[in-house]
Amino acid sequence: MKNFTPVLRIAVSCFLIVSAIISCKKDNQTNPPPAVKPVVTNVQPKDPMPGDVVTITGTGFGSIATDVKVTIGAQVVTITSVTTTEIKFTLPAGITAGDIAVAIKNVIANNTDPQKATITPKPSLVPAATITSINPTSGKVGDVVTITGTNFSATATDDVVKFNGVTATVSAATTTALTVSVPATATTGTISLSVKSAAIITGPSFTINTSTGGTGSPINYIKVLGGTATVSKIASAPAEIGAMVVDKKNNVLYYADYTVFAASHAGTVYKLKLDGSAPTPLTTDSRINTVFNLGVDATGNVIVFTGVDKQGINVNVYKVDPGTGSVTGLATNVNLGGGNYPLVVDSQGGIWNGYGQKLNTATNKFDRNATFPYTSYTSTFYQGDGIYVDNASGTDVGFVKYNLLTKNGTSTDFTLQALFKQDNADIGSNSHSLDVQSRYAIDNSENFYALYPIAGDAASFYNDYYVIRKTKNGTAAASSLLLKFTTPFNVPAYTQPRSNIGLLFQSDGAGNLYMKDNGTDIIKIIQ
Missing domain, CATH: 2.120.10.30 (TolB, C-terminal domain)
Incomplete structure (x- = not known):
């Protein structure tokens, strides 16, 4: 028995060595190297855009996707299909230029492509922009215009808008709408757009209003006496x-x-x-x-x-x-x-x-704002929660910028007396009559417009003339005369066509003014 033990030990050791050799041989047979060294003969396209399919042609690729590794420089790409002669992948975004390399089971393929295999990605094409409409289609320098369409850039600096060749400032941008201001030297002509330096497209024509007014009126019942604005009728209603x-x-x-x-x-x-x-x-x-x-x-x-x-x-x-x-x-x-x-x-x-x-x-019911501290007869809406309310005192009317929700108010630096004293030295014997005859409007830049009647023959309900002035809080009541005109706002018999049930006066965001006159007409006043 003593002589048998060493022999047994030797036999066991030999068995283990042989088993290990057999196991290694099986592993090598499970993932053997390719029988033929892979070769790349062509890669197309060599300048793909993100999303394009790239095809690698050659031999010895096999048919198992997990055996294949494709890189562009140091960047690994995911293949979508493989055959013994063709590998396909979709170029992902963010890939930079580099040499393409193919490995099959860790064996690097030879590249016999005469053009080599450098991949140089191109930037994605920007979808062509379109302009479907502009609003408004006419206006003056500084007016705000909305351009509607498709495939704009949401980054305002990417969108270059021109009015008949003159570059405009884009103040807001989405993929479907641009907000621009009419540039100072613009002339009547088409609006054009280029997005991210792409080809220029053209849209509708925009008409620049250059008339200075003050010399007449296209409306037969309005006589313009002064100012820089022009007037035109834009609509008529069937009734008052x-x-x-x-x-x-x-x-x-x-x-x-x-x-x-x-x-x-x-x-x-x-x-x-x-x-x-x-x-x-x-x-x-x-x-x-x-x-x-x-x-x-x-x-x-x-x-x-x-x-x-x-x-x-x-x-x-x-x-x-x-x-x-x-x-x-x-x-x-x-x-x-x-x-x-x-x-x-x-x-x-x-x-x-x-x-x-x-x-x-x-x-x-309407809940009364009992805390409102001002003596007001009217107000004009600004935006958000802000209104301008009049604050009558004695023989003058001041104004307060008031927040409806916080109930906080700040007085402006202008009054009706300050605005219109230059037009009528005897303005306002009392604040109530001064205020109830006037109307106010505000645009999106917080320019304040006041329309004031210079009293004439009270018995006939006619006024000598009307004045519209423009000012802005913070300018120490400095104002400009937009329009001085005569018109029969009121007549003795309210049933007559030119009757006026309350003077209506509004502004759009750009500062164009709108007034009801002749009972049924909407008048546009353009600065």
């Missing part, structure tokens, strides 16, 4: 216009042809795009009639007060989608309380009858 509002964001004017002095006419609300389009009815819903007031919320919906009675003491409140004309009821039989003031909608959708009464839809 009693309410009007401008959506400054979407450049649309809405007006309704109902007044208490023609109560037999139920009236219609009209939608007038301020790009030269013809007016169209806002909705065909039969609930929208006997309209006493109009407003616009932050998303462009139109808020409408319709009279429960013909006098508008109580109203129903509706919201109208201007795109579809669909109507949503918000409140019914609401008493207007102190009167029908400018309709304002704050940023949270709160509906205000002027500065001091906010609609409570739960109670169908």
